[in-house]
Amino acid sequence: MTARLIDGTAVARKVREDVGRGVEELVAGGGVAPGLATVLIGDDPASEVYVRNKRRLSVQAGMQDLHRHLPGDVDQATAAALVDELAADPAVSGILLQLPTPEHLDSDALIARIPPDKDVDGLTTSNAGLLAQGRPGLRPCTPAGVMTLLEEYDVPLSGAEAVVVGRSVLVGKPMAQLLLAQNATVTICHSRTRDLAEVCRRADVLVVAAGIPGIVGADAVKPGATVIDVGIHRGENGLRGDVEFDEVAEVAGAITPVPGGVGPMTIAMLLANTLTAARAQQGMPENEAG
């Protein structure tokens, strides 16, 4: 392969270490360690793994683990009451509702109860509006993690052509906003795009968040482009992404692997958001670590 490998595991470790130092400074400055309330409803094994990792790494960064678990058959009112309780609790800096919730629950309605300043996943309508209007707010973790990777690898964005594949509320749409805020010329593609490969070939920076294994191959990549693969799928030969890694790595200038690319960044940015939230709630100034 000729592309430079973008090492998300290493960058995520650096971000978590920076957050750990930020937590120490917050406490040393008379503040309180940030508290992360992960909320898991039910016993989905994949969700349990995700939540366990978030808790472990938040503790490693010096945060308080304020995890809450509800049974899978909980009713909407009880789940809502838990979110309200966490919203009112000053020890809780951030609330993370692990998705998906069981089908009988309205997860949107639960998210809407999270106060914007504790919305460390950046999922509330309020934080989406702040991002759209270019105002400070908590950004969704995955696209924020992509931005940190691009920054760490000095990928030029101002004036660059950026193409985002996928328009989800969680990733594609906020990704486009964040790239635009860094002065890229941004195109957003999706299932109705007529000639996906042709549009992708324009990209200096290509972010693929389609959720379809291998949708982007070498024919969709301009030589030298930076390719960021947000997809993650479990296949017969282990994990893979939305990008045909082997062939694209021969064309691209830089590429994220799966696993070890965007994945580790999501939790790292969750911790960064939790520190940012705690600082703001405690009236402490933002600094570089956040």
Place this chain on the structure above:
Amino acid sequence: MTARLIDGTAVARKVREDVGRGVEELVAGGGVAPGLATVLIGDDPASEVYVRNKRRLSVQAGMQDLHRHLPGDVDQATAAALVDELAADPAVSGILLQLPTPEHLDSDALIARIPPDKDVDGLTTSNAGLLAQGRPGLRPCTPAGVMTLLEEYDVPLSGAEAVVVGRSVLVGKPMAQLLLAQNATVTICHSRTRDLAEVCRRADVLVVAAGIPGIVGADAVKPGATVIDVGIHRGENGLRGDVEFDEVAEVAGAITPVPGGVGPMTIAMLLANTLTAARAQQGMPENEAG
């Protein structure tokens, strides 16, 4: 010229007539006529003209004119108190703060006091978030007006390449979101875009909201494209837009004139939003006129 002329004056009239019928139906159904509270601060002559037109056309559509005028030297607290009073008044369906406000005032802070369901200009962070997340809400009037023009002229959007020039919070950004919601492949350009003409030439639908007279010429237009000019500038020979009309009209398939294109749509959509707001506040179902 070879391009079809998109007649915004005629479409705006049709929208206003539809709104007028919607108001009649609302009242006939036991509801109350919508009330539009235009708020003018100071005596800027251009703003006075805009507000006068909004009031005149809202009355023509059967709405209550709840105009308020504050002196140009009013302090922030007094202006905020007026917005709060209108927010609490059940006769007020929509609040329109005419911009720009005098420089000593924080207009963003005033807009933030408008309840989202009375934000008929679609400017609040809440409505920006609803748009970004693809949820129902009040949309900014100018981009909503562009969408209505495209719909009235049966311009295909699904799978089409749409290019938006300009990334303002009022026009460019919500415009991109609305085109994306109609399944266009959307590119957003701005002052840092490397080769604006090259990017614009990809567009089947080109919306120009740069605020720079004549920034888009014939070299930036694909033959047959639909060109929507949001710009309006007062020059030596009368009003003109962001598009070099005469030369582009020889290349485009359809084009909006300035004046008489997007301009009249903005007030029409304001009235449509006010009716939508009134219906929602009165618990009346949405119908086609809104």
